[in-house]
Amino acid sequence: MADQEEKSRSLTRRNFLKTTGATALAGMALGAVPLTAGEASAAGDDLPAKWNETADVVIVGSGFAGLSAAIEARNAGAEVLVIEKMPVHGGNSIINGGDFAAAGNKLQKEQGVKDSPDLMFKDMMKAGSYLNHPELARMVADHSNEALEWCEEYVGAKFARLNFHGGHSVKRAVQTVNASGSELVNKMLTKARALGMKLQTRTRLVRLLADRDGRIVGMEVRRNYRFPDEKSGQPAFIRARRAVVLASGGFSQDVALRQVHDPRLTDRFDSTNHPGATGEALLAACRAGAMDVQMDWIQLGPWTSPDEKGFGYVPLFCERLVGYGLMVDPKTGKRFFKETGNRKERADAIILIGHPVLILGDSYAVPKQVFPNALAKGMEAGAIRKFDTLEALAKGYGMSVADFQAQVARWNAFVEKKKDDDLDCMIFPDARPTVTPPFYAARLWPRVHHTMGGLVINTDARVIGFDMKPVKGLFAAGEVTGGVHGAVRLGSVAMADCVVFGRLAGRNAAKEKA
Ligand SMILES: Cc1cc2nc3c(=O)[nH]c(=O)nc-3n(C[C@H](O)[C@H](O)[C@H](O)COP(=O)(O)OP(=O)(O)OC[C@H]3O[C@@H](n4cnc5c(N)ncnc54)[C@H](O)[C@@H]3O)c2cc1C
Numbered sequence: 143m144a145d146q147e148e149k150s151r152s153l154t155r156r157n158f159l160k161t162t163g164a165t166a167l168a169g170m171a172l173g174a175v176p177l178t179a180g181e182a183s184a185a186g187d188d189l190p191a192k193w194n195e196t197a198d199v200v201i202v203g204s205g206f207a208g209l210s211a212a213i214e215a216r217n218a219g220a221e222v223l224v225i226e227k228m229p230v231h232g233g234n235s236i237i238n239g240g241d242f243a244a245a246g247n248k249l250q251k252e253q254g255v256k257d258s259p260d261l262m263f264k265d266m267m268k269a270g271s272y273l274n275h276p277e278l279a280r281m282v283a284d285h286s287n288e289a290l291e292w293c294e295e296y297v298g299a300k301f302a303r304l305n306f307h308g309g310h311s312v313k314r315a316v317q318t319v320n321a322s323g324s325e326l327v328n329k330m331l332t333k334a335r336a337l338g339m340k341l342q343t344r345t346r347l348v349r350l351l352a353d354r355d356g357r358i359v360g361m362e363v364r365r366n367y368r369f370p371d372e373k374s375g376q377p378a379f380i381r382a383r384r385a386v387v388l389a390s391g392g393f394s395q396d397v398a399l400r401q402v403h404d405p406r407l408t409d410r411f412d413s414t415n416h417p418g419a420t421g422e423a424l425l426a427a428c429r430a431g432a433m434d435v436q437m438d439w440i441q442l443g444p445w446t447s448p449d450e451k452g453f454g455y456v457p458l459f460c461e462r463l464v465g466y467g468l469m470v471d472p473k474t475g476k477r478f479f480k481e482t483g484n485r486k487e488r489a490d491a492i493i494l495i496g497h498p499v500l501i502l503g504d505s506y507a508v509p510k511q512v513f514p515n516a517l518a519k520g521m522e523a524g525a526i527r528k529f530d531t532l533e534a535l536a537k538g539y540g541m542s543v544a545d546f547q548a549q550v551a552r553w554n555a556f557v558e559k560k561k562d563d564d565l566d567c568m569i570f571p572d573a574r575p576t577v578t579p580p581f582y583a584a585r586l587w588p589r590v591h592h593t594m595g596g597l598v599i600n601t602d603a604r605v606i607g608f609d610m611k612p613v614k615g616l617f618a619a620g621e622v623t624g625g626v627h628g629a630v631r632l633g634s635v636a637m638a639d640c641v642v643f644g645r646l647a648g649r650n651a652a653k654e655k656a
Contacts, residue, residue, distance in 0.1 A: 188351070189351055189353065189359070189360070190351075190362075190379040192379075193360065193379045193380065193381040194378040194379050194380065195223070195378065195379075195380045195381070196380070196381040196382075196383060197220075197221045197222060197223035197340070197380070197381075197382065197383070198215070198220035198221040198222065198382070198383045198384040198385075198652065198656060199211075199212075199215040199220045199221070199222050199223075199382060199384050199385055199386075199387060199648070199651045199652055200222075200223050200224075200225065200360070200361065200380055200381075200382040200385075200386050200387070201215070201222065201223070201224045201225070201386075201387040201389055201648075202224075202225055202347045202361075202386070202387070202388050202389060202390045202423055203224070203225075203226065203233060203388070203389035203390040203391055203423070203620070203622070204224050204226040204231035204232060204233065204327075204331070204341060204343075205232060205233035205234060205235030205236070205327065205389065205391055205620060205621075205640065206235040206323065206326065206327060206330070206620060206637060206640035206641055206644060207235075207389035207391075207619040207620025207621070207622075207640040207641075207643065207644035207647070208224055208226075208387070208389035208390075208619075208620070208644065209224070209231075209235075209327060209330035209331055209334050209644070210330065210619070210640065210641045210644025210645045210648060211387045211389055211617075211619060211644045211645065211647045211648030211651065212224050212330075212334040212339045212648060213297070213330065213333055213334050213337060213339070213645075213648065214644075214645045214646075214647075214648030214649045214652070215387070215648035215649065215651055215652040216334065216337040216338060216339050216648075217337065217649075218648070218649050218652035218653065219652060220384060220651070220652035221338075221383075222334075222338075222339045222340065222648075223339075223340045223341075223342065223380065224334075224339060224340070224341045224342070225341075225342050225345040225346075225347065225363060225380070226341065226342065226343045226344075226345065227343075227344065227345060227346035227347070227367055227369060227418060228343065228344070228369055228416070228418045229343055229344055229369070230343065231327070231331055231341060231343065232323075232324070232327045232328075232331075232416075233391045233416055233418065233419070234323075234391055234392070234415050234416050234419055234621070235323045235326070235327045235640070236322075236323055236324045236327045236328070236416075237322070237323065237324075237416055237452075237453065238322065238323030238636075238637070239317070239321060239322065239323070239453075239457065239458060240301075240317050240318030240320065240321050240322045240323050240324075240325055240326070240637075241305055241307065241315040241316070241317050241633065241634035241637065242290055242293070242301065242315060242316055242317070242318075242326075242634060242637040242638060242641075243262065243286060243307070243310070243314050243315050243632065243633075243634035243635045243637070243638050244286040244287040244289070244290035244314065244315075244316060244638060245257050245258055245259045245261065245262035245283055245286050245287055245314060246258060246259070246287050247287050247290055247304075247314070247316055248316075249301075249303070249304040249316050250304060250312070250313070250314065253304055253313070255304070255312050255313055255314075256312070257311075257312050257314055259283040259284045259286070259287075260283075261311055261312070262283040262286060262310075262314065263276075263279055263280055263283035263284075264311075265309065265310050265311050265632060266279045266282070266283060266626075266627065266628075266632060266635060267279060267628070268309075269309045269484045269486075269627075269628075269629075269630040269631070269632045270594075270627050270628020270629050270630055270631075271628055271629035271630065272628065273436060273439070273628035273629050274625065274626060274627060274628030275435075275625035275626070275628075277600075277601050278599070278601065278625050278626045279626055279627075279628070281601055281642060281643070281646075282626055282635065282638050282639050282642050282643075285638075285642045286635075286638040286642065289638055289641040289642045289645065290316065290638070290641075292641070292645070293326055293330075293641060296333075297326065297329050297330055297333050298329050298332075298333070299318060299325050299326040299329045299330075300318065300319040300325060301316040301317060301318055301319065302316075302317060302318070302319045303316070303317050304316055304317075305317050305461075305462065305634070306461075306464070306465060306482075306568075306570070307461060307632060307633030307634050308461070308464055308481075308482050308483055308484050308485060308488065308632075308633065309482075309483065309484030309485070309630070309632045309633070310632055310633075310634075314634070315633065315634035321458065321513050321515070321516065323637070326637070342365070344365065344366055344367050344368065344369075344375065345363050345364070345365050345366075345367060345375075345378075346363055346364045346367040346369075346375065346422075347361055347362075347363055347390070347422075347423045347426060348361070348362045348363060348364055348377070348422075348426065349361060349362040349426055349429070349430075350386065350426055350427060350429075350430040350616070351379070351430075352430060352431075352615075355614065356431070356613070356614060357614035357615040358382070358385070358386050358430060358613060358614065358615035358616040359381060359382060359615060360379060360380055360381040360382050360386075361379070361380050361382070361386065361426075362377060362378070362379055363377070363378050363379075363380055364376065364377055364378070365377075365378045369417065369418055370417070370420075382615065383656040384615075384651060384652060384653075384654040384655070384656050385615045385616065385617055385650075385651035385652075385654040386615060386616055386617070386651075387603075387617045387618065387619065387647045387648060387651050388423055388424075388427055388597065388605070388616070388617070388618040388619075388622050389618070389619050389620045389622060389640075389644060389647070390423035390424065390622045391418075391419050391620060391621045391622060392415065392419050392421075392592060392593035392596070392621035392622065393419060393420055393421030393424065393593050394413045394414070394415040394419045394440070394590045394591060394592065394593055395413050395415050395416075395417055395418070395419040395420050395590075396419070396420040396421045396422075397409050399420070399421045399425075400440055400590065400593070402437075403437040403438035403440065403595070404438050404440050407440060407590055411442070411588070411589060411590050412446075412451075412452075412589045412590070413589055413590040413591070414443055414446060414452060414453040414457075414589045414590070414591045415590070415591070421593075423622065424596055424597060424622050427597055427605065427613075427616065427618070427622075428597075430613065430616070431607040431608060431609075431613050432597050432598070432605045432606070432607055432613050432616065432618075433597070433598045433606055433607055433608050434595060434596060434597055434598065434624060435595055435596070435597075435598045435624040435625050436594055436595035436596075436624045436625065436628070436629075437593070437595035437596070437624065438595065439593075439594040439595050439627075439628070439629050439630070440590060440592075440593050440594070440595075441485055441486065441489075441590075441591050441592040441593070441594060441630065441631055442485070442486075442489035442493075442588035442589060442590055442591060443457060443485060443489070443588060443589050443590075443591035443592075444485055444488035444489040444491075444492055444586060444588050445457040445460035445461055445488075445501075445586055446586065446587065446588060446589040446591075447498075447520075447525045447584050447585050447586055447587065448498050448585060448587040449523070449524060449525035449584070449585055450520070450523045450524075450525040453589075454520070454523070454525060455516045455517075455519045455520035455523065455525065455526070456520055456525050456526065456584045456585075456586065458512065458513055458516035458520075459501070459503075459508075459512050459516055459517060459520055459526055459582070459584055460501045460584065460586060461633065462511035462512045462513070463481075463501055463502075463503040463507060463508070463511055463512070464481040464482050464501075464567075465481060465482050465567060465568050465569055465570045465573060466503060466507040466510075466511055466570060466573045467481075467501060467502050467503030467504070467507050467508075467576055468481065468501075468502060468549070468550065468553040468576065469481045469499060469500065469501045469502075469586075470499065470500050470502075470541070470546065470549060471495055471499050471500075472497075472498075472499065472500055472539045472540060472541050472585075473495075473497070473541075474541075474542075474545060475536065475541040475542050475545035475546035475548075475549055476545065476549050477549060477553065477564065477565060478491060478495060478499070479491035479492075479565060480562070480565040480566050480567045481501075481565075481567045482567050482568040483567075484630050484632065485591070485630060485631070485632075485633065486629065486630040489588040492586060492587065492588055493588065497587075498585040498586055498587040499585070499586050499587075500539055500583050500584070500585060500586070501583065501584055501586060502535065502576070502581055502582065502583035502584075503576065503581070503582055503583075504576045504577060504578040504579065504580075504581050504582075505578040505579060505580055505581070505582075506574050506578045507573070507574070507576065508582045510572075517582070520584065525584055525585070526582055526583070526584045527582070527583055527584070528580050528581070528582050529579075529580060529581045529582075529583070530579055530580050530581075531579060531581070532546065532547055532550055532581060533547070535581050535583055538583075539583065539585075550576055552564070553575075553576065554575035554576060554577065556569065557569055557573050557574065557575045557576070558575060560573075592621065592627075592631050592636065593621060594624060594626075594627045594628065594629065594630070594631050595624040596618075596621065596622045596623045596624035596625075597618045597622055597623050597624060598623075598624065598625060599617075599618050599619075599623045599625070599643070600612065602617075602646065602650050603617045603618065603619050603643050603646045603647035603650055604616070604617055604650070605617060605618050615654060617647040617650060617651045618643075618647065619640060619643035619644040619646070619647040620636075620639065620640040620643065620644060621636065621639075621640070623643065626639050626643075627639070
């Protein structure tokens with residue numbers, strides 16, 4: 143067993159296709175290779191003689207998706223165990239920026255922003271290059287505001303401001319009061335615990351186990367696991383009387399797996415994700431007969447800075463400034479891409495340029511738009527710099543002063559008339575020309591941020607197998623799934639996705655026959 147695990151972790155492109163081969167097999171799924179639920183565990187032949195632990199619903203992962211599922215499964219009367227491989231709960235959810243897209247939300251209404259689930263659905267599909275599974279995108283758009291209201295009214299999380307993210311037609315994201323997903327995830331955890339959910343950290347899913355009918359009935363885990371040492375901890379078996387919910391997140395930190403799907407993404411690209419965002423739980427599901435989809439759509443965040451680590455503070459500076467300030471290539475001093483374009487468009491444009499670019503704003507736009515803490519911390523880290531004049535800013539980044547000033551003047555003319563003739567950037571009604579000193583700027587270079595691909599699910603959050611039928615006893619939600627976002631996930635839609643499908647997965651898992 144340890145060998146099998148070892149093999150799956152030492153992935154090269156060749157041995158991935160030989161050992162796991164989920165993607166390769168997908169094309170043959172209905173043909174000669176009848177890989178369906180349960181075959182990986184020899185259709186029930188290697189179920190343990192004794193289970194170490196049992197719960198009605200066992201959930202893998204303690205982020206937004208897992209905890210939403212836990213709350214709803216508890217409320218539906220199931221005994222719930224959440225396992226988490228890391229020493230702390232929360233995954234990417236706890237480090238996220240706290241922006242939640244919800245069509246028709248309260249803050250939009252207060253500020254006179256007209257929106258609808260239809261418009262959100264259209265935005266998601268357009269950004270996703272129409273590769274999104276429309277019925278899944280529809281679910282997220284239609285239930286986004288209901289999910290947000292549940293987070294506020296039932297879970298008790300607080301959201302304070304309305305934000306814009308590139309690729310949306312309107313300002314649609316409400317942000318948590320502390321500009322972090324921790325506001326929501328911690329309150330979800332408190333709620334789930336109060337309802338009687340059990341959480342076991344340092345417990346890593348190794349393998350899903352199926353009975354003779356191909357129904358997922360439990361799993362092999364390693365308890366007291368010490369990330370990232372795969373041999374650490376002791377094997378144990380957990381039985382799921384009703385169902386398993388996979389909510390194990392994405393694989394942005396799994397360099398081998400991401401390279402299988404997008405060979406450009408070597409370790410020369412950092413990731414914004416928590417270290418545990420690796421894909422072994424997803425691969426375990428594939429080995430148990432689950433099908434994967436669109437694994438090669440891996441999103442780079444165009445707003446990270448090479449001048450700070452991880453996600454950092456620059457994304458919170460950059461994203462608030464788009465539509466209020468300009469982005470330039472320091473080699474030419476000129477704009478090169480629509481600042482309010484979606485993540486893929488912008489990341490691709492920066493990679494094509496081949497070196498870090500700049501975003502800047504003045505003393506009208508920056509205090510108005512940027513969270514004070516993000517500005518202060520970004521400056522403290524040296525990633526955001528302040529200049530008294532545009533000339534000093536140009537010199538600070540080695541740009542031709544004349545070219546840069548001409549470009550700022552041109553941008554300002556577009557801002558005055560609220561129309562960008564050059565690149566079609568959206569300019570917000572309250573934007574003003576960039577003229578008020580001091581000026582602030584940051585360098586941008588993309589990092590691996592989100593994996594759009596993952597397990598195939600249906601609108602009941604049931605995982606679909608290679609026989610195109612639901613894998614019995616297996617549900618999934620959140621970033622471990624694929625299809626919701628298609629080619630490009632719009633900023634702030636992951637939170638809506640995780641909560642909408644997490645709740646559904648929990649409710650439906652609890653309804654399965656024990
Ligand atoms: C820095 C950052 C900022 C972001 N900001 C936003 C934002 O503002 N708005 C937005 O919509 N989206 C944002 N995103 C994306 C969003 O946060 C994620 O897509 C979302 O949190 C994923 O939630 P999840 O529940 O699917 O997975 P996660 O929150 O990642 O949770 C999965 C958990 O499963 C655990 N796990 C994995 N494998 C195993 C295993 N084998 N056994 C046991 N446990 C396992 C992991 O350790 C992890 O804790 C951001 C992402 C990052 C990284």
